[in-house]
Amino acid sequence: MEEHLINNVLLGLLMMTGFAIARMRSLLAVTMLTSIYSLLSASLFVVLDAVDVALTEAAIGAGISTILLLATVARTTDEEKAPRHTPLLPLFVVVATGAALIYGTLDMPHYGDPMAPIHLHVAPTYLHVTPEEIGVPNVVTSVLASFRGYDTLGEVTVIFTAGAGVLALLGYRTRRRNSQNPEIRKMVVLRVITKLFFPLILLFALYVQFHGDYGPGGGFQAGVIFATGFILYALAYGIGNVQRIIPYGKLRIMMAAGLLIYIGVGIESMLLGGKFLEYRILADDPVTGQQLGIMLIELGVGITVAAVILIIYYGFVSRKH
Amino acid sequence: MHDVMHGVLGLYNYWIVIILMMTGFYTVIARPNLVKKIIGLFIFQTSVFILFISMAKIEGGTAPIISEGARIYSNPLPHVLILTAIVVSLATTALALALVIRIREAYGTINEDDIHVQDEEA
Known part of the structure; x- marks a missing residue:
């Protein structure tokens, strides 16, 4: 009620x-x-x-x-x-x-x-089969990464393409000087809280990434939270400081690497004699194979999502007011 | 009377979804500002998310994470579809906003009416 x-x-x-x-x-x-x-x-x-x-x-x-x-x-x-x-x-x-x-x-x-x-239709099967065949309590994760792994690969590709599209539209220039609104420099509370929260946000992102099998979370959410941490830091301390830690060139590699990890897991399972993205072949025990496959592709998703969001943000702030 | 009440409560979520959807639709077609149009699209797609998630709900169910003591789980499939749709919506929104920034740089305005006027003059 x-x-x-x-x-x-x-x-x-x-x-x-x-x-x-x-x-x-x-x-x-x-x-x-x-x-x-x-x-x-x-x-x-x-x-x-x-x-x-x-x-x-x-x-x-x-x-x-x-x-x-x-x-x-x-x-x-x-x-x-x-x-x-x-x-x-x-x-x-x-x-x-x-x-x-x-x-x-x-x-x-x-x-x-x-x-x-x-x-x-399929939903009861997913709920019924997941504990024994996939060995992952969170059914959303098992459907996303295993049963419907092809869909998710498509979605990661869409995100990658959007990142490339924003890059093509807005281009990219590195900020030499740490251009920042001087007003923000006076906001002590904001800057201190940001410094306190920044490591906690990154830690939480890692938790969401690797605990996604057991609780709510996974690569998509973790990638977003990870990028949010850096964006928060850029807002309080200037984009130049963030670009010194994660330069644009590294992001471009990360963006592609995440997608390649995903596709790589699929090809690896084909090389081992299975079908594309058939995780159970990755280890001796099928359930361990499933868990390994899900962990790897979620990692790929997380890397691509975090890199694309940061690249989009870099593109937006590189344009003049 | 009881039947009517039951019907209204059973379909309440879908009706609100339609009202939200139409609010977004109206913003897209009636407002000339490009950012406002994108926000209208955002409202529209969030209403579709709510439609899917409402359909996934099972009375007395719980979140689809297998655990002891839980017997009924809500349908996980729409959750998966919408989870990825949200991330894709971010990607498309970012692309649209990037286009708006470029349009502003090229035309000096993000008002659709003004852009049409400039196009006709050119």
């Missing part, structure tokens, strides 16, 4: 935030509201038992997306001009589409119904 109440309240808050985002003109305010919107949906995902998804949404939606939006607003403009056309036609289109979609939901299985068709 409480679960339903929290679910309904969070959805109500999401709706209000959504309306506020659509109405407001100040892009800075809209960016902050978007961050709140993401945090609310991450909370909702926890209530709906999707803990892995919640971790990802909190790190990406509320974290990195907000930073990229802020960087864009700082490099373009904060105020939105009023539209020239009346909003009547779009409003009509939206209301008509919405009404059609709501009519479509009337046939849908109700929320929480265990007999809904979605729960009767």
Whole structure:
């Protein structure tokens, strides 16, 4: 009962935030509201038992997306001009589409119904087979990395391509001087807290990376958290200091290396006589092989995601205000 | 009456999802500012995430991490699909924002109406 109440309240808050985002003109305010919107949906995902998804949404939606939006607003403009056309036609289109979609939901299985068709096909097999065949308690990890390993490889490739695309669009220049807003240099609390938190964030990223088999987490979340640590440091101490630790050339290699580790695991299992990404052949014991394969490809995912996010951030801050 | 209440509560999540989706859709088609359009798309795709995760929920279930004492688990498959979709959404958003920065550098504006005017003059 409480679960339903929290679910309904969070959805109500999401709706209000959504309306506020659509109405407001100040892009800075809209960016902050978007961050709140993401945090609310991450909370909702926890209530709906999707803990892995919640971790990802909190790190990406509320974290990195907000930073990229802020960087864009700082490099373009904060105020939105009023539209020239009346909003009547779009409003009509939206209301008509919405009404059609709501009519479509009337046939849908109700929320929480265990007999809904979605729960009767492959999902029970995944849940049933995972403990014995994969030996990994977190079923989300086992489906992501093992059962649907091909999909995940595709997704990592998409992320790699996006990193390359941003690089092609924004280019890259190393900052010689540690250009930084002098105002931030006066904010002692911010700088001290950043220094305290920086190692903890990196430690947490490693925990999320290697504990993803047992609890919520994995390569995607860990890579994002890892990159967030460095972005936080760059915000408080200047991008030049971060680029001295992780220069751009290293990131470019890391970005490709992660993807190559993933593909390499697939080729290794083919060389050993199995199919592409058939992990159970990697060790004498099939379950150990599965665990080894999952750990390796999650590592590849983590490296690529962290490198791509940092490269995107470097690209954004290298453009003039 | 009881049936109607049950139906409304059973479909409540999907209806809110549709309202959010249409809010995002409206922002994309009615607002000329490019950053605002991208934020509209962001709202749209988050509403799709909520749709998938709502469908994965099983009454009385728990997070799909096998443990003693738990018997019903929510469906892990939509979780996997949405987890990777969130990361891909970040990649596409970043690419779109990079394009916006380049458009601003080339046109001096990120307002769609102004960009059309400049294109017609050229």
